[in-house]
Amino acid sequence: MFSTLIELRNYGQQAVEAAKYIGQGSAVTSDHLNRSPITVQYPYEKILSSERFRGRIHFEFDKCIACEVRVRVCPINLPIVDWILLKDIKKKQLKSYSIDFGVCIFCGNCVEYCPTNCLSMTEEYELSSYDRHELNYDQMALGRLPLSTSQDVSIQVVSASTNQQSSEFVG
Template identity: 70%
Template sequence: MFSMVTGFMNYGQQTVRAARYIGQSFMITLSHVNRLPVTIQYPYEKLITSERFRGRIHFEFDKCIACEVCVRVCPIDLPVVDWKLETDIRKKRLLNYSIDFGICIFCGNCVEYCPTNCLSMTEEYELSTYDRHELNYNQIALGRLPISVIGDYTIRTIRNPTPIQKITGNPIDSRTITNY
């Protein structure tokens, strides 16, 4: 008899707990109703990237001294540096430099540790192709200047942290809207 009463109590506690969890999840769902949509129409609208965005790597061939620091600090040993030792001047001459962006994790270590600052991160993020072999950039493709999204008149640019006006007229930042 006592076990039956304990079973009913456990059943009641589990029912109350389940109802509380359902109520909490419903309240979270209702809190998202007043939020503004975050979706953008990608090919026609593009976000302006933040200041320290890590996009495609830009490489300046003339500054590189072929020290291979970028290869040593890369967690996946990705940059391929081909060089030749010039015996008459006792210096390395860079022959080829390439990075496969299909494998790159865009950590930025190569840019941070480069002693001559020949590598830099751009704001270019559109690297998609139909053939993965096209993502292997050599020094010519890496040296190409990034495409500016802001200057293109066919694309509507959207700033990421845009201030939004409420009906009352008070500016609200995106952090307040999302309540993170």
């Protein structure tokens, strides 16, 4: 008789626990029902990059003074700066410039320390390639400004902060 009462009490406790877990699970499910889908249908949809996003580096050849500061601040001594010294005017002349984005860790040090602000980080992140050597950008490739995601008429922009899709195609 006594053991039956204990069993009944345990059974009651387990039933209460089970009901609690079902309630918690239902609360989580109903919470997700009110949310927008989080899947981005890339490449037809893209998330807008944040303002300080560190994407592919843009380089302005005319502003560079070949000081090589960025080579010293780069944690992996990455950029190749090729220059000649113009002895008559005692000035360096930049010949070529390259960054290998297959190795770059996008830390932003070079952009931070460049004395002439000829480097900037863009919102471009689509750098995949079948040949890693194609990721070694010369000054021509580095000088190209990427098309802004918000200006690309072929895609739908998704806001990263709210994850709400814009109601219409941008452009």
